Amino acid sequence: xxxxxxxxxxxxLQLPGFVPQRLSQAQIVAPFAGTAxxxxxxxxLVSGRCGGGGRLSRTDxxxxxxxxxxxxxxxxxxxxxxxxxxxxxxxxxxxxxxLFKEYSKGDSRYAARDTxxxxxxxxxxxxxxxASLLAVYAIASRKPYGHILQFAVSLGQLYGCLFYxxxxxxxxxxxxxxxxxxxxxxxxxxxxxxxxPTLVATRSWKKISAAFQADKVKTR
Amino acid sequence: xxxxxxxxxxxxLQLPGFVPQRLSQAQIVAPFAGTAxxxxxxxxLVSGRCGGGGRLSRTDxxxxxxxxxxxxxxxxxxxxxxxxxxxxxxxxxxxxxxLFKEYSKGDSRYAARDTxxxxxxxxxxxxxxxASLLAVYAIASRKPYGHILQFAVSLGQLYGCLFYxxxxxxxxxxxxxxxxxxxxxxxxxxxxxxxxPTLVATRSWKKISAAFQADKVKTR
Numbered sequence: 001x002x003x004x005x006x007x008x009x010x011x012x013l014q015l016p017g018f019v020p021q022r023l024s025q026a027q028i029v030a031p032f033a034g035t036a037x038x039x040x041x042x043x044x045l046v047s048g049r050c051g052g053g054g055r056l057s058r059t060d061x062x063x064x065x066x067x068x069x070x071x072x073x074x075x076x077x078x079x080x081x082x083x084x085x086x087x088x089x090x091x092x093x094x095x096x097x098x099l100f101k102e103y104s105k106g107d108s109r110y111a112a113r114d115t116x117x118x119x120x121x122x123x124x125x126x127x128x129x130x131a132s133l134l135a136v137y138a139i140a141s142r143k144p145y146g147h148i149l150q151f152a153v154s155l156g157q158l159y160g161c162l163f164y165x166x167x168x169x170x171x172x173x174x175x176x177x178x179x180x181x182x183x184x185x186x187x188x189x190x191x192x193x194x195x196x197p198t199l200v201a202t203r204s205w206k207k208i209s210a211a212f213q214a215d216k217v218k219t220r
Numbered sequence: 221x222x223x224x225x226x227x228x229x230x231x232x233l234q235l236p237g238f239v240p241q242r243l244s245q246a247q248i249v250a251p252f253a254g255t256a257x258x259x260x261x262x263x264x265l266v267s268g269r270c271g272g273g274g275r276l277s278r279t280d281x282x283x284x285x286x287x288x289x290x291x292x293x294x295x296x297x298x299x300x301x302x303x304x305x306x307x308x309x310x311x312x313x314x315x316x317x318x319l320f321k322e323y324s325k326g327d328s329r330y331a332a333r334d335t336x337x338x339x340x341x342x343x344x345x346x347x348x349x350x351a352s353l354l355a356v357y358a359i360a361s362r363k364p365y366g367h368i369l370q371f372a373v374s375l376g377q378l379y380g381c382l383f384y385x386x387x388x389x390x391x392x393x394x395x396x397x398x399x400x401x402x403x404x405x406x407x408x409x410x411x412x413x414x415x416x417p418t419l420v421a422t423r424s425w426k427k428i429s430a431a432f433q434a435d436k437v438k439t440r
Binding site: 115116118122144146151167205209210212213 | 335336338339340342343364365366367368371372375376379380382383386387390391424425428429430431432433
């Protein structure tokens with residue numbers, strides 16, 4: 001820990017009453033990674049048994065896992081940050097307080113409660129979370145709005161990530177405690193929400209364009 | 221003008237070397253409003269003459285006008301802000317410098333070069349501008365990706381507006397020189413990019429869902 005009572009960068013960041021983290025990195029990462037594995041596995045097993053009117057494709061079953069995991073991230077792991085402005089100074093920190101203390105090593109704007117971060121998290125928790133859950137249902141029930149919904153949420157996630165990186169760049173690009181945290185948390189963790197939404201959005205774009213292409217051919 | 225050498229709120233805002241605005245409100249608003257009228261009128265007239273394979277619907281012709289106007293806003297009126305960080309202190313201000321001096325009366329974060337604003341404008345100019353222009357072409361050429369493209373850009377505009385309002389709220393909601401500027405610029409001007417994208421996105425959502433609904437019925 002630096003001379004400023006916290007382990008974050010920049011060192012000038014003021015966090016009065018900072019309570020050091022109790023959980024180790026492994027204790028923080030394990031429940032999050034476990035949620036990811038359980039969500040994908042659970043969705044895979046359940047979706048293999050349901051499916052009125054023909055089986056769901058493997059891609060759709062994997063996508064249900066992704067949407068379940070991203071919904072749990074937006075609706076379980078992120079809201080505590082939003083509703084606990086004093087998470088870094090709470091005397092009896094819970095798992096989520098320590099989660100955001102750990103993540104702040106990769107982006108101290110979380111501990112600093114930067115406006116752009118709070119706005120992003122509010123929109124993510126309020127809109128993308130429920131919409132991700134709806135996507136699980138839409139795929140399972142083969143709703144006609146399934147593709148446009150998945151496209152909309154993916155685009156929102158991509159827009160959010162772009163905003164996240166651009167604001168970090170404009171504000172000096174110096175919010176990580178070390179290169180390890182830069183690559184592991186700021187780049188690594190967030191790249192999940194860049195790579196997968198890009199794949200999902202591209203797939204939905206193609207399926208939607210194909211539906212109109214087919215429509216055009218048929219009506220000629 | 222206040223005692224701080226500028227007419228903006230909050231008065232504590234520091235704008236060293238501020239050069240007072242030369243153009244009147246009418247001189248600033250007229251070219252912008254004129255662009256809107258010319259874009260919609262021009263697109264209407266041209267689209268009435270083109271259209272291989274059947275006429276374009278009235279809605280599509282009006283939408284071409286909207287996309288042309290919004291493209292011109294993103295690609296002509298907004299880039300000067302992005303590339304002129306010193307617009308408020310330039311000795312020989314041009315139209316665009318004065319445009320953003322006037323708009324800053326409704327949101328002084330423009331003059332202050334707030335990170336969230338610069339990030340939003342960068343994304344708008346770099347992505348939404350070219351994509352809006354592509355939407356004009358996609359409608360005219362009846363491309364199969366027309367609806368998903370219009371949906372994508374509209375959703376980006378809505379996401380941007382939401383972010384714009386949420387960051388203003390989080391930062392104290394006090395960036396307008398008077399209630400007039402709050403309602404006319406901060407609310408009024410931006411509501412155009414809330415109301416129209418909502419209508420466009422809803423329409424595209426319905427058309428896309430209907431295409432998959434029809435597909436489902438046919439393949440049964």
